[in-house]
Amino acid sequence: xxxxxxxxxxxxDRLAATIEARRGADPETSYTASLLAGGAERCAKKFGEExxxxxxxxxxxxxxxxxxxxxxxxxxxLALLAAAGVPPEAVAAALARREGVSGHxxxxxxxxx
Numbered sequence: 012x013x014x015x016x017x018x019x020x021x022x023x024d025r026l027a028a029t030i031e032a033r034r035g036a037d038p039e040t041s042y043t044a045s046l047l048a049g050g051a052e053r054c055a056k057k058f059g060e061e062x063x064x065x066x067x068x069x070x071x072x073x074x075x076x077x078x079x080x081x082x083x084x085x086x087x088x089l090a091l092l093a094a095a096g097v098p099p100e101a102v103a104a105a106l107a108r109r110e111g112v113s114g115h116x117x118x119x120x121x122x123x124x
Contacts, residue, residue, distance in 0.1 A: 026089055029043070033047070043090065050094055055091055057090070061086075
């Protein structure tokens with residue numbers, strides 16, 4: 012159920028729930044189920060393909076194409092997380108830890124670990 016005033020967060024929450032609900036579905040009738048059945052490796056490969064298509068759309072300057080490809084990339088990222096057993100809340104927690112921290116400082120801290 013979409014609404015033009017949806018936030019990205021609420022849309023991603025619904026999408027993650029849909030992906031999880033389709034985990035046990037028939038791979039013959041559900042693309043999500045077939046993707047998850049291929050495991051994290053297959054999901055990672057598809058995410059990489061979609062990320063590349065997103066980059067191509069970005070450099071083309073076509074905002075509508077970029078929005079569509081970004082949606083595909085986000086879907087495949089969430090499927091990858093599900094296949095790898097990483098809940099979206101873990102990603103949210105990682106983002107929260109970085110909030111308010113300079114990107115340069117955050118990257119330097121990761122290098123020193």
